[in-house]
Every structure is written in C-alpha cells, then in structure tokens.
Amino acid sequence: ILAAYQDPEPRVRQEVDALRKMWYARFDHLQVHTPDPAFDTMVNTWNAYNCFITFVWSRAASLIYCGLRNGYGYRDTVQDIQGILHLEPEMACEKIRFMLSAQVDNGGGLPLVKFTHNPGHEDTPDDPSYVKETGHPAYRADDALWLFPTVYKYVAETGNLAFLQEVIPFANRGSATVYEHLKRAVQFSLDHLGPHGLPAGLYADWNDCLRLGANGESSFVAMQFYYALSILRQFAAKLGRAEDAAWLDGLLAEYRGKIQTLCWDGDRYIRGFTEAGERIGAAADPEANLWLNPQSWSVISGLAGREQAEAAMEQVYTRLNTPYGAVLMDPPYHAHAFDGALAVIYNPGTKENAGIFSQTQGWLILAEALRGCGERAYTYFAENAPAAQNDRAEVRHLEPYCYGQFTEGPASKHFGRSQVHWLTGTASTVMVGCVEGILGLRPDLDGLRLAPAIPREWTGFTMDKDFRGCRLHIRVENPDHRESGFTSLTVNGQAMPDAYIPAALLTPETDICLVL
Numbered sequence: 001i002l003a004a005y006q007d008p009e010p011r012v013r014q015e016v017d018a019l020r021k022m023w024y025a026r027f028d029h030l031q032v033h034t035p036d037p038a039f040d041t042m043v044n045t046w047n048a049y050n051c052f053i054t055f056v057w058s059r060a061a062s063l064i065y066c067g068l069r070n071g072y073g074y075r076d077t078v079q080d081i082q083g084i085l086h087l088e089p090e091m092a093c094e095k096i097r098f099m100l101s102a103q104v105d106n107g108g109g110l111p112l113v114k115f116t117h118n119p120g121h122e123d124t125p126d127d128p129s130y131v132k133e134t135g136h137p138a139y140r141a142d143d144a145l146w147l148f149p150t151v152y153k154y155v156a157e158t159g160n161l162a163f164l165q166e167v168i169p170f171a172n173r174g175s176a177t178v179y180e181h182l183k184r185a186v187q188f189s190l191d192h193l194g195p196h197g198l199p200a201g202l203y204a205d206w207n208d209c210l211r212l213g214a215n216g217e218s219s220f221v222a223m224q225f226y227y228a229l230s231i232l233r234q235f236a237a238k239l240g241r242a243e244d245a246a247w248l249d250g251l252l253a254e255y256r257g258k259i260q261t262l263c264w265d266g267d268r269y270i271r272g273f274t275e276a277g278e279r280i281g282a283a284a285d286p287e288a289n290l291w292l293n294p295q296s297w298s299v300i301s302g303l304a305g306r307e308q309a310e311a312a313m314e315q316v317y318t319r320l321n322t323p324y325g326a327v328l329m330d331p332p333y334h335a336h337a338f339d340g341a342l343a344v345i346y347n348p349g350t351k352e353n354a355g356i357f358s359q360t361q362g363w364l365i366l367a368e369a370l371r372g373c374g375e376r377a378y379t380y381f382a383e384n385a386p387a388a389q390n391d392r393a394e395v396r397h398l399e400p401y402c403y404g405q406f407t408e409g410p411a412s413k414h415f416g417r418s419q420v421h422w423l424t425g426t427a428s429t430v431m432v433g434c435v436e437g438i439l440g441l442r443p444d445l446d447g448l449r450l451a452p453a454i455p456r457e458w459t460g461f462t463m464d465k466d467f468r469g470c471r472l473h474i475r476v477e478n479p480d481h482r483e484s485g486f487t488s489l490t491v492n493g494q495a496m497p498d499a500y501i502p503a504a505l506l507t508p509e510t511d512i513c514l515v516l
C-alpha cells in the first residue's frame, strides 16, 4: 500500500475523484430543488450520506454507540434499509435477503445477528449458547414486523413482485419464499398475544426501555402488526392467494376492533398494558400519560379514523412538541414508573425518558404528511434538521450535517443538546418522512402516487428521480398556496384523472407536472 501511494499525485487525486463520482452517482437517483436550501442539502446529500453510513455499519462501528456490539441489531438494520431504498434499491435488496435469512423459522427476528451469521445454522434466543454469546435472552416483539414496510417499499420501488417468490433460508433451519417468511412473522405475533389479545411487548418493542413481558401488551406493536397485515393482504391479492386474503381480511377486522376498543382513550392512543393489566399512557396517569409513537403510528398504520388522527396529532403538537422536536412521552418517569419502565434510569429529558428521539421525529413528519398537513410535516422537519440549526450550534453541539439519536428535552437542564451522532435510526426515518411524506413520492405495486405535503409558502419545486429504469422529471406547482391536494396531473402531456402515475405510462424520460 505504501508503495502504491508513494507518489500522491496523480493517484490520490484519481481516487478522490472516483470516490466523489461514486457518491454523486448514488445521490443522483433523486435530486430535489425546493425553496428551502436546508431541506435540499439534507435530502440530496447529507441525510442520504448519513443513511448509507448507517446502512453499511448499522450500530456496529461507532465508538460512541455500542461500539463493542458483536452483530447487527435486527430492527435497526431492517429500518436502515428504507433510507437508501429510493437511491440504490438493489443494494437494499441484498440486505433484505440477509435480514430475512436472520429470521427464525418461528417467524421472530434474531435480536442480534452475529457478524459471523451463518443462515440455516444459527442458534436462537431459545438456546443458552445464543444468549451467552449475544447477551440477548429473549425475542423482541417488533423485530420481524419491520420487514413488512421494508419489503413493501422495495417491491413498490422496483416493481419486482417476483422477489416475493424467492426462496431464502431461515436463521436456524429450513427455507421458504419471502412471502412465507412474512406469513411466519404474522404467526409469530399471533403466537405471542397478551391477556387482552393484543401483541405482547416481550423483552422490548421499538422502545428498548419498555419491558412489557409476555403478559404485558404494546399498542405500538399492535399498530405495526395491523400495518403488516394490510401489506401482506396486498401481496396476497397480487399473488392470487385467495385463501390468505380472506384470512387476512378477518385478522384486519379483528385487530382493528381490538386496538380501537382497548387503546383509544378519548383524545389519544395509550401505549399498552403492564403485566399487571394496568394501562400505560392513559390521560389520568400521573406520569407518561401521553406517548408520541402510538399517535404517529395510528396514522402510519392506517388505523386511526380522520377525527381520531386529528385529535391525537393535536395532542402531540400541543403537549409533546418543542422547538427541537417532539419528546417521546410526557411527563417523564420519576416516581410512578412500573417495573418494566426501564426509562426511569435516565435523567428526565434524556434518552427514552422523555428525550426527543430524532428517529420518532421522522415518523411524525411522515404521519403529518400522510394526513396532508404539509405545514406541520415541514415544521417537524425544520425543528430537528441539522442544517436548519446553524443559528443554535452552540446548543445543539453535533455536526451541522448529521442526525443524532436524541436531543435533550425540556426536562433536562441541557434542553436542545443533541447526542449520539451518525449511527442511529434517525437517518432513515427522516429520509422516508421527507421523500414519501413531504415530497410525496409514494410508489405502490402498480405505479407511483404523487402526494406532496408542503409548507403553503412553497410555490413549487422540482424533482429528478430514477424509477423502474426511467428518469422522471417532476414539476410540482402550487399557485394557490396549498399544503397538499390535487388540481391536475399530466404525464408526458397526457392529463390524468388523479395524482397517480401507472407504471405502464412511464417512458425513459418522463415529464410529469402536478398542480396542487
């Protein structure tokens, strides 16, 4: 190596050029030009770069965040894939295969996928050897459920329905098609229900600090489960699995009813039930009586009705939001934590004890955008975006181009200080919030829906996007200062009845104009 670099010119220059070309080629798959330079620089370059870094390294390489972990966290890695899917779908697909091969044949995900992962031959949380080596004694409730949106986004981005029929090994033994892997993930949740019939919280759900156990239940997982069912239902229809479709319709109706009856508390969704059967996150609780994730996920999962969504998201805005983003819950735990509320070990306002998680902020952006509330979606983006905080760098402390895991909330004396940069779940959820949410690029199995949700002051913006082998040149016009909506859409000059572009109409260079 030393010999090769003995004479830095021209070798070093050539390599820097090649590196630059490689990155710009990746970023070029989506470039947007909006009236906000901070938004553009994040989506076009820095958030994208952050996404690739977390995609490659997960949480494994950081000296700050669990640098000694001996593998990939299941939920984190499956979520990270979503951040690069719109830029490098085939690179994403390789990782999806890998993560499917880390799913146990009972449908659960391995909490930690070892760096030495050997599909078909792995031990599992049921084996003492796995527990000893990884330190993970049990399954988590959410791990395999992250596969649904990730696989869906890949298939929708590429149109590659055949992927669902690809055979992939399980972690411990046997193999099955991708579609069957997903069915097993549904079965895993059905096999781990709590006393009310909602998915049990097990060792953790997304929140590492909520240990709800086999008899406690998580509304967040219940919503993920509901969302998973609706995605599998779409796949079943495409693959002509009539029996599965009927089974899934039944489950969707059953779980919609259960979640609405058990988890809606007048103006918010509760966070779940403890092992003792007490509600978590109900309005009358002295602490942690309002939680962010069940509100945003009630919208993302498609579960909340319009009025419920409005009430729940209004609670988020008035009770949880701050100039630096929305806290995870409020008030923080201090004197009333139940046994599984591990967050109480953190100072109020930090980490899972009412810190502002940038990752959950991404879901908030997406939820508001899905409701067509562009002003709110953009507000949630701006208050947390690194590039929009250069006037408070001395408070934020992190690099101005990279997301942190969390920002300290109002209960902390360091309110506004961000922590744990680079390897966090944030990059991908904010990317999805911006691309699918604010920019409204929403591929589905048959084409692309265009549903931007933007600040009213934007009079328009443009995007160049690669999609299923074609280059889309998209112009969005907003002459009436709306935050979302549809007046007209043309595809290569042809008027469309709504804001939907069927894949069959795409040409190598497709000109699209949407008027809000």
Ligand code: IFM
Pocket (backbone or CB within 6 Å): 073, 075, 076, 205, 206, 207, 208, 209, 352, 425
């Ligand atoms: O979801 C987790 C993640 O897996 C690791 N960091 C913290 C998040 C919230 O607890």
